[in-house]
Amino acid sequence: MSIEPKEYQAPVWHEPVIHQMGAPGRRGVLFSRVEDEIEAGVGPAADLIPEAVRRRDRPALPELSEPEALYHYLRLSQQTLGMMGISLFGTCTMKYNPSVNEAISWRPEITEVHPLQHDDTLQGTLEIVYGMDLILRELSGMDQFVFQAGGGAEAAYVNCAVTRGYHAARGELEQRNEIITTIQTHPSSAATAATAGFKVITLMLDENGYPSLDALKAAVSNRTAALMVNNPDDMGVYNPEIKEWVRIVHEAGGLAFHDSANFNGIIGKLRPREIGFDACMFMLHKTFGAPKSGVGGPAVGAYGCSAELAPFLPSPLVAFDGHRYRLDYDRPQSIGKIREFWGNVPVVVKAYAWSRSVGAEGMGQVSDLSVLANNYMEKGLLAIRGVTRSHPDATSPRLEMTRYSLQTLKEETGVDIHDVQNRMTDFGIDAPWTSHEPWLLPEPITPEAGEMWGKEALDNWIAVLKKVSDEAYSDPELVKTAPHNQAVHRLKPGVIDDPDTRAMTWRAYQRKTAHQSARRRASPGEVPGQPGE
Amino acid sequence: MGESTAHPYMANSVPAIQREMLDAIGADNIDQLFSQIPADHRTKHSFDLPPALSESELSRHLIGILAKNRTVEQNLNFLGAGSWQHHVPAVCDEVVRRNEWLTSVFGEPSSDHGRNQAWFEFCSQLGELVDLELVGLPVRSWGSAAGSALRMASRLTGRNEVAVVRAIDPERLSVIRNYCEPVEMADHIAVRLVDYDPATGLIDLDDLRAAVGDQTAAVYFETPSYLGVIEHQGAAIAEIAHAAGAELIVGVDPISLGVLASPAGYGADFVVGTIQPLGVRLNTGGGIGGFIATRDEDRYAHQYPTLLLSIAETIEPGEYGYGLSLFEQSSYGLRDKGNDWTGHSVYMWAIAATTYMAMMGPKGFEEIGGVILQRAHHAARQLAEIEGVRVMFPSGFFKEFVVNFDDTGREVGEINDSLREQGIFGGKDLSREFPELGASALYCVTEIHTGTDIERLVGALRKAIA
Numbered sequence: 001m002s003i004e005p006k007e008y009q010a011p012v013w014h015e016p017v018i019h020q021m022g023a024p025g026r027r028g029v030l031f032s033r034v035e036d037e038i039e040a041g042v043g044p045a046a047d048l049i050p051e052a053v054r055r056r057d058r059p060a061l062p063e064l065s066e067p068e069a070l071y072h073y074l075r076l077s078q079q080t081l082g083m084m085g086i087s088l089f090g091t092c093t094m095k096y097n098p099s100v101n102e103a104i105s106w107r108p109e110i111t112e113v114h115p116l117q118h119d120d121t122l123q124g125t126l127e128i129v130y131g132m133d134l135i136l137r138e139l140s141g142m143d144q145f146v147f148q149a150g151g152g153a154e155a156a157y158v159n160c161a162v163t164r165g166y167h168a169a170r171g172e173l174e175q176r177n178e179i180i181t182t183i184q185t186h187p188s189s190a191a192t193a194a195t196a197g198f199k200v201i202t203l204m205l206d207e208n209g210y211p212s213l214d215a216l217k218a219a220v221s222n223r224t225a226a227l228m229v230n231n232p233d234d235m236g237v238y239n240p241e242i243k244e245w246v247r248i249v250h251e252a253g254g255l256a257f258h259d260s261a262n263f264n265g266i267i268g269k270l271r272p273r274e275i276g277f278d279a280c281m282f283m284l285h286k287t288f289g290a291p292k293s294g295v296g297g298p299a300v301g302a303y304g305c306s307a308e309l310a311p312f313l314p315s316p317l318v319a320f321d322g323h324r325y326r327l328d329y330d331r332p333q334s335i336g337k338i339r340e341f342w343g344n345v346p347v348v349v350k351a352y353a354w355s356r357s358v359g360a361e362g363m364g365q366v367s368d369l370s371v372l373a374n375n376y377m378e379k380g381l382l383a384i385r386g387v388t389r390s391h392p393d394a395t396s397p398r399l400e401m402t403r404y405s406l407q408t409l410k411e412e413t414g415v416d417i418h419d420v421q422n423r424m425t426d427f428g429i430d431a432p433w434t435s436h437e438p439w440l441l442p443e444p445i446t447p448e449a450g451e452m453w454g455k456e457a458l459d460n461w462i463a464v465l466k467k468v469s470d471e472a473y474s475d476p477e478l479v480k481t482a483p484h485n486q487a488v489h490r491l492k493p494g495v496i497d498d499p500d501t502r503a504m505t506w507r508a509y510q511r512k513t514a515h516q517s518a519r520r521r522a523s524p525g526e527v528p529g530q531p532g533e
Numbered sequence: 534m535g536e537s538t539a540h541p542y543m544a545n546s547v548p549a550i551q552r553e554m555l556d557a558i559g560a561d562n563i564d565q566l567f568s569q570i571p572a573d574h575r576t577k578h579s580f581d582l583p584p585a586l587s588e589s590e591l592s593r594h595l596i597g598i599l600a601k602n603r604t605v606e607q608n609l610n611f612l613g614a615g616s617w618q619h620h621v622p623a624v625c626d627e628v629v630r631r632n633e634w635l636t637s638v639f640g641e642p643s644s645d646h647g648r649n650q651a652w653f654e655f656c657s658q659l660g661e662l663v664d665l666e667l668v669g670l671p672v673r674s675w676g677s678a679a680g681s682a683l684r685m686a687s688r689l690t691g692r693n694e695v696a697v698v699r700a701i702d703p704e705r706l707s708v709i710r711n712y713c714e715p716v717e718m719a720d721h722i723a724v725r726l727v728d729y730d731p732a733t734g735l736i737d738l739d740d741l742r743a744a745v746g747d748q749t750a751a752v753y754f755e756t757p758s759y760l761g762v763i764e765h766q767g768a769a770i771a772e773i774a775h776a777a778g779a780e781l782i783v784g785v786d787p788i789s790l791g792v793l794a795s796p797a798g799y800g801a802d803f804v805v806g807t808i809q810p811l812g813v814r815l816n817t818g819g820g821i822g823g824f825i826a827t828r829d830e831d832r833y834a835h836q837y838p839t840l841l842l843s844i845a846e847t848i849e850p851g852e853y854g855y856g857l858s859l860f861e862q863s864s865y866g867l868r869d870k871g872n873d874w875t876g877h878s879v880y881m882w883a884i885a886a887t888t889y890m891a892m893m894g895p896k897g898f899e900e901i902g903g904v905i906l907q908r909a910h911h912a913a914r915q916l917a918e919i920e921g922v923r924v925m926f927p928s929g930f931f932k933e934f935v936v937n938f939d940d941t942g943r944e945v946g947e948i949n950d951s952l953r954e955q956g957i958f959g960g961k962d963l964s965r966e967f968p969e970l971g972a973s974a975l976y977c978v979t980e981i982h983t984g985t986d987i988e989r990l991v992g993a994l995r996k997a998i999a
């Protein structure tokens with residue numbers, strides 16, 4: 001590797017909090033007064049509000065001109081690294097969010113449409129949503145998709161609600177109150193199952209990197225409502241016994257849900273329904289090219305299932321009679337609503353556009369290139385001092401991700417994964433993903449290359465980690481005090497969790513800092529938090 | 534697109550590069566890298582997907598399909614009911630479309646600094662509107678905010694029944710019922726509906742008193758209500774809830790809070806609501822989002838299922854940064870032992886909303902609230918002049934009101950068909966959801982509706998019922 005990584009410098013704007021900006025009387029937006037005849041007819045606005053609930057004070061919002069607000073937020077956007085550098089954020093499948101898709105989804109035919117409009121006025125959008133449904137059916141083998149869930153976790157929650165509906169219809173819900181998952185399945189499966197009221201059984205991994213069949217058999221019973229599992233998991237490990245898993249769960253009367261969050265490694269290679277799964281979930285903001293938006297959304301967890309489960313899906317579904325599309329609300333067994341309306345339509349449009357740009361052949365290429373890139377990176381990364389791989393004895397190639405550990409680096413230099421993350425950002429690399437909790441592997445790091453990045457970007461990423469490793473061995477303080485080139489420095493330790501200092505709003509911060517300085521003034525020389533205060 | 538043509542989204546879709554990478558790995562071909570997957574798991578299916586399109590083909594294809602839609606720009610719209618048409622300043626759109634935050638993930642406080650500050654400012658400004666110090670990052674909808682708050686209250690009180698106002702969006706109520714779990718589940722939370730006064734639309738306090746007891750975890754109502762009515766008995770409702778040891782959760786539309794008092798002022802323990810009116814377009818329903826706010830007390834802070842973002846000083850004197858607070862209590866930290874679950878939400882809409890609030894300022898909210906009230910009341914009065922048309926709760930509403938057509942002898946669907954032919958989207962049909970209201974529709978009038986628009990509506994309605 002002959003690349004010498006170059007350091008990056010983030011914009012440092014020293015941007016004040018918005019409440020510290022502006023001046024009394026400034027305006028950012030105006031609203032025209034009502035016409036005189038309306039004013040004369042209805043009288044002053046204040047008289048239209050019941051006395052008891054009139055607002056007496058003005059909210060303490062900043063007062064800014066329009067450009068002050070605009071440039072403030074543009075400067076903040078510049079102080080966000082995102083994919084402006086290289087982001088191989090594992091388990092999130094960072095890929096290109098095509099500009100044309102953004103442009104199309106901001107057209108008024110999408111943004112200026114009300115979800116309760118008559119079906120006749122929604123034919124274009126319904127055609128696209130139905131088209132996306134057909135594409136996902138083809139990729140998964142499922143019989144019906146719904147787009148109501150606003151993310152992958154919410155789609156997992158849809159699965160739990162559909163599971164409740166299915167077993168309730170058979171009179172078995174009270175008995176079937178357990179959901180089985182694995183420790184390497186995303187936390188949202190376990191968490192949504194618990195929120196939906198199920199007891200959660202979490203299977204641990206054996207030395208192959210996935211739980212044993214015996215562990216599954218011991219967990220399955222006539223109380224099993226469902227299995228919720230990803231495959232491959234967040235370490236790029238594929239459970240080759242998964243067909244047998246599904247068979248065992250079905251035999252016990254449970255349902256099997258495939259969290260297809262990691263579909264980028266297998267898209268076009270296998271179909272969850274053919275493996276036996278009753279349902280699956282695709283993250284359109286991940287595998288299908290819509291933006292991750294700060295792991296924040298708006299997003300879509302597209303949930304698909306077999307014909308047997310379809311009656312229980314949330315309403316409405318998009319139906320097509322060969323001539324006309326319609327929203328079907330007349331579904332008596334439906335579990336109702338998970339979220340108001342019928343989904344984040346702009347995200348569905350982006351995913352449809354991505355699918356049409358890539359096509360069937362391109363989808364196969366997505367998994368090819370993702371898996372190729374991951375294995376290519378593995379060669380480079382395992383050559384770096386202090387880096388090891390999970391399950392070193394499982395020698396077959398990982399799929400689209402590999403879980404590494406920097407434990408050796410930490411033991412030998414004192415530099416931990418958090419320091420490494422921070423130092424990598426100094427080279428314009430967005431902080432890499434560690435692992436979901438709990439960390440099964442100490443000091444974990446999980447890059448996921450995906451299909452977008454070129455070989456040079458991958459080489460650069462590897463070179464940066466190598467550089468940081470070299471620094472850890474030669475000048476550990478440089479890494480431990482990183483970042484050095486970002487918009488701001490590290491946070492003071494402990495401040496964001498301590499009830500005396502944590503503040504989720506400016507007004508909370510003002511109160512708590514005023515309180516602290518008052519305390520400091522009242523008792524000079526004393527250390528805050530000592531008894532007697 | 535020919536077989537060996539690289540795809541514009543995939544830099545390594547050049548065969549020579551792949552060969553180079555395979556050589557570095559020591560593999561003959563890419564298929565070898567899939568050896569973990571047993572052969573009988575691999576599909577034999579040949580995928581029948583529509584053909585791949587170039588960008589110019591794709592644009593034409595999509596625009597051609599979308600042309601079949603009809604928009605609220607081409608028509609005069611009176612639909613609201615959870616997705617409301619307000620003016621969205623162009624600055625909000627420009628800010629929210631920035632690629633930096635669209636492509637960000639979970640970096641470090643330093644590398645995600647700007648985005649985190651924007652999110653913090655969303656919470657901070659919303660905190661000023663609702664008059665509360667603790668605001669979580671947004672949730673996916675008003676319904677999920679209300680559902681989560683009810684579950685928080687159930688955990689706080691150890692009780693498993695909630696009293697919820699009957700005058701509520703049936704979609705939101707369905708979301709809440711899912712959050713409260715079916716009766717078969719051990720932790721089922723019973724939803725007891727509280728009547729509204731048929732004359733005023735306000736909560737029936739006698740029915741509320743009968744419903745609330747020592748089994749009640751929370752009382753939930755909304756102001757303005759789904760039927761548009763400003764609930765002004767908040768203090769009395771709070772007293773009833775608190776006397777029973779229940780939490781009071783109030784849902785609001787924050788665009789009203791320049792003129793309406795925050796429920797925190799009359800005793801709400803939780804304020805929840807929508808964020809869509811704050812600078813987010815309809816987006817065919819994809820513009821919705823919700824929030825949860827409370828007092829900044831440990832008791833509440835430790836129950837939030839949302840992510841929380843705290844301001845903090847950095848190691849550099851005088852410098853601020855932002856980091857996720859109490860992260861360990863979320864499902865990311867504790868899986869099934871965390872507070873319900875956390876996941877993708879609508880955080881980009883928080884960025885639109887913070888931009889909107891920054892531009893509005895106190896005066897903007899006061900002004901828009903007043904204009905909406907006047908325009909909506911003007912519209913209601915004009916409609917009530919039409920023979921056979923009645924406004925059911927003719928005073929004390931904000932931007933939505935119930936219009937009844939019983940005396941016209943026409944169904945709402947019929948009337949709306951006629952309005953649509955005249956280029957108008959009539960109000961949401963309530964006849965099936967609220968049969969007691971007869972042939973009624975929920976009309977939404979905001980700052981965008983001029984006197985001329987209302988004249989046009991009146992004329993079209995006269996024609997529709999003639």
